[in-house]
Amino acid sequence: MFGLFGKSIPVKVRSYSESRKHGVAAKDLKELLKKACKALQVPHSGAHVCLYSDGTKVTEEFFLTLPDHTELVLLSREQTWSGVVCDIGQLLKTDQHADGLIEAAKGLLSGERSPKRRKILTDLLQSLEDRSELESREEDEEWFRGVDARFKTKSGYMKFNCESRIRGYMKEVDDATKTIQKAKVRAEFLKTSKCLAEMLKTARYNGCYFDRTEKEPDRLCTKEGWFTCQGSFDQDVCQSLHSINPYGSRESRIIFSTWNLDHRIEKKRTIIPTLLEVLQNHRTTDVNLTYFYRLLFTRENLKLVHIVCHKKGAHNLLCDTKKIFRKASNTDKGNPKNKGKKRRLM
Template sequence: MKKGYKVTDVKREKKIGVAAENLNELIQKSCKKLGFNVGFVECKLFVAEDGTQVEEDDYLDTLPSQTLFILLKNDETMITDFDYYYNMIRSTKKEYIDTGVAAKEFLTSNIKEKFRVFQKYVAAASDARTMLSERAQDPQWFVGLEPSEKTKEQSMSKRVKERMKGYYYKTKSALLSSELYTNSKRGRGKKLIDQFLIDLRKLLESNKYNEGYFNRQAEKNVRLCNENGLFQCGGLWNNNECAYQGEHVINPYRSREERIIFQTWNLDHKIELSRSIIPKILDAIEWLYSENIKCISCENDFKIGCIETDSESRRKVDNPYW
């Protein structure tokens, strides 16, 4: 089934619409419509919003219709939408930058009180339809979703799979663009990264991309919400609980508005994917590459080792990447 997308080039001078069934078709049509004088195999496709490279149909399938992509020739460098427009505004509209600084101060100061205000808005929503499940029972909740999504639980399971796939492909994109991977003199580093990504994907696939995380009807030890669909923040990624004492909660099953807000709601305040997790993975692979390996259990040194991808093992050790 074909989906419609928007595609532009690195200069954002021309934006085109393309209907495609798979990644190759999308790149071929985009290359032709944008007038690129190179073959489609010499082009790469990126998500404009965050700069993630789209390399597989599986990832493309997780992105919604009308997603904006940047098509680059191999010798061009990706610039995200944020960086592009920020640099443009910065060069011409200083007052906009000052406004942004003021907005940042608003979002970072007195944050507990702002959470209380948000929570009052959430609490004001009617609970009457929260426990309804089927589309026919609460049609307003399903506005904007695919007709194939018949229950709230099915829809939320689909959302978590999309989110998990997105995390995987962003991780993959970051690792494949690292110096350890691209440096041709470090072939073993490339092999270690390739193997880690294979193991990680197999683990995600075997767990069906953790489809039960957002499903309130899943087993208690699987889901991240309670039986009513209420999610409570677990605190910062390296803490055991949230500092906001039960105020940082959301129930996407209650209303369409909360479902939409939940799309950008992180379960641990912020995802440390780029700033912490990916660098730690690269550090671990670097240690393997240099044969500087110490077992976390017995503290003995070894010449060979592997990166542990299993989430259960990560909870049991101090260094979560072995």
């Protein structure tokens, strides 16, 4: 309903320093200022109102076009308002304890309808709730809610989280055995799988990637726990600059579980099928298992990506045929059994 033909317009008005809103109905701007100044105890002389959303000053003509329940800010002569950023600015200027700031931010967010302002306030609230400097379960019990009691530190759990993902890749290699019909090939593939498992076990399943206590070359995050999206498989960097700190809050930890360790050269479509094809006509000892290990389980072929940057379509990248087989040693070359043997991918 609009303020035409003498009808009153219901609006919500708050003062510069308070977030509590008052419902006021008025036929024109003059009546609105009179009622609002009385309700909010603001001097009438020089008082004016602005849109809460962006600070636009409300004139008599503009007031008559306002939709019902528009949010306004009542200001005294010397006060100005630039929109929701003023609320955030005032909030950050206060000397409140972190818990007080969080409650204040939640108060601003409560009942907020504008998607853009909700996004700003949500991001601010997430920043205020960051507790990444804390490490143990005793220090930050909320972070560990839903996490098995055997984990006592955030780094320990994050390391386990990464190990679990890498173990899952190893399981997919093992499961490929079920697709092999020839007993001889299946036996060779089992040997290959066992060797890869031993290599992975020696590397402790590369859990260091998510552990912020590890050295910088080994971890994928900063020492504070910040991870940055590395972009989709066909890009050098993330165009959206996605980043997250799962050490900061329980919510961030859960959201991080949706990020992917994506294989550039694909695991199911390319790496495992290539390994199976090689073993059709070659032995495990002929294969460069180190190369396949790096493709399956290490940062040489893995990229940490935000779910938005994870392209699920075919990557169309192939294994390097020059690296698939082991280089023949002098002993191999002198062995009569190896003379004339072609090492090629069938």
